[in-house]
Amino acid sequence: MAHRPPTSLVRRARRMHRVLAEAYPEAGCELDFADxxxxxxxxxxxxxxxxxxxxxxxxxxxxxxxxxxxxxxxxxxxxxxxxxxxxxxxxxxxxxxxxxxxxxxxxxxxxxxxxxxxxxxxxxxxxxxxxxxxxxFDVPGITVDTHFSRLVGRFGWVDDHTVADPVRTEHAVGALFERRDWTMLSHRLIWHGRRCCHARKPACGACPVARWCPAFGAGPTDPEVAAALVTTQGPA
Incomplete structure (x- = not known):
């Protein structure tokens, strides 16, 4: 029988995702393609x-x-x-x-x-x-790239053992959300990782999900200092 994540974690993760959906209404694939x-x-x-x-x-x-x-x-x-x-x-x-x-x-x-x-x-x-x-193909899937792994680890959605392996991470995070949300969840976390929750200096003081993040304080918490770190698009 598959392990079920704690209800409190599911609720917190889904709340954070809803806020990220509001923060990044334009989130999507940033690669240009026609087919x-x-x-x-x-x-x-x-x-x-x-x-x-x-x-x-x-x-x-x-x-x-x-x-x-x-x-x-x-x-x-x-x-x-x-x-x-x-x-x-x-x-x-x-x-x-x-x-x-x-x-x-x-x-x-x-x-x-x-x-x-x-x-x-x-x-x-x-x-x-x-x-x-x-x-x-509109088939729901979770894209575990470096941004995604970093954020789900900081958010406490997965433990250190899980986040070290992309496949374990994919399945563990997938268990927290409805399957239909997987693709957009991936986009929103990647957008947030590129624009705000940076690897070296996350903009904690300007983060829309800071109140639910156990890693709050990993970067500047002063709103003005943090706001200067936020970018409007992914890195060049």
């Missing part, structure tokens, strides 16, 4: 870099290679040069060429809408799969 294939490629490129940098390189990449068949047949050196600004461009090129070939061979060039199929593609893990499922 599931573009989102899959952009998400793979987003590893170890920012969404803004990915969005700067994908227009040229998608103009040259609009679908899986085109990218699977691409010249490796050309792809590397196009995505170089995102960092780790050699490894990312290997993933992009591999996943594109797999899409052509196994799925007629289309991105599958199931987690089990997505995670079998080269360079695609649960985090990337959940981004694609939630934003391209």
């Amino acid at each position: 599931p294939f573009q989102l899959l490629v952009a998400t793979v490129l987003s590893a170890q870099t920012t969404d803004r940098r990915v969005n700067a390189v994908t227009p040229a990449l998608f103009a040259a290679y609009p679908d899986a068949a085109a990218l699977a047949a691409a010249d490796r050196a050309v792809v590397e040069e196009l995505i170089r600004p995102t960092g780790f461009f050699r490894a990312k090129t290997t993933s992009l060429l591999g996943l594109s070939a797999a899409l052509v061979e196994r799925h007629d060039g289309r991105v599958p809408g199931r987690l089990t199929d997505l995670v079998q593609l080269p360079g695609v893990g649960r985090k990337t799969a959940n981004v694609v499922l939630g934003n391209a």
Whole structure:
């Protein structure tokens, strides 16, 4: 039988989520994409870099290679040069060429809408799969990136043992919320992590959920000092 989280924790977590929903009504995927294939490629490129940098390189990449068949047949050196600004461009090129070939061979060039199929593609893990499922297929999923892990740990939604493992974190946080809320929960926590609850110096004094956060005081609590740390968008 699955472990049920304490009712008090469920209530506190859902209250914090409601407040974050009010604070970030525009929250959503910050990667630019027109179809599931573009989102899959952009998400793979987003590893170890920012969404803004990915969005700067994908227009040229998608103009040259609009679908899986085109990218699977691409010249490796050309792809590397196009995505170089995102960092780790050699490894990312290997993933992009591999996943594109797999899409052509196994799925007629289309991105599958199931987690089990997505995670079998080269360079695609649960985090990337959940981004694609939630934003391209409207299948609820929790995206455990560095921002998400940091916040659920600070919020006390999961313990230190759980937060050390993305899959455990995904399941533990998922148990606190209705499944239909998972995708937007991910967006709102990531937005809050990028804009307010920073890794090195969280803007505690300007945080909309500070009153329920056990980590309050990890950053400046003075409202004016904290307000100066808040950004209007994710980091460049």
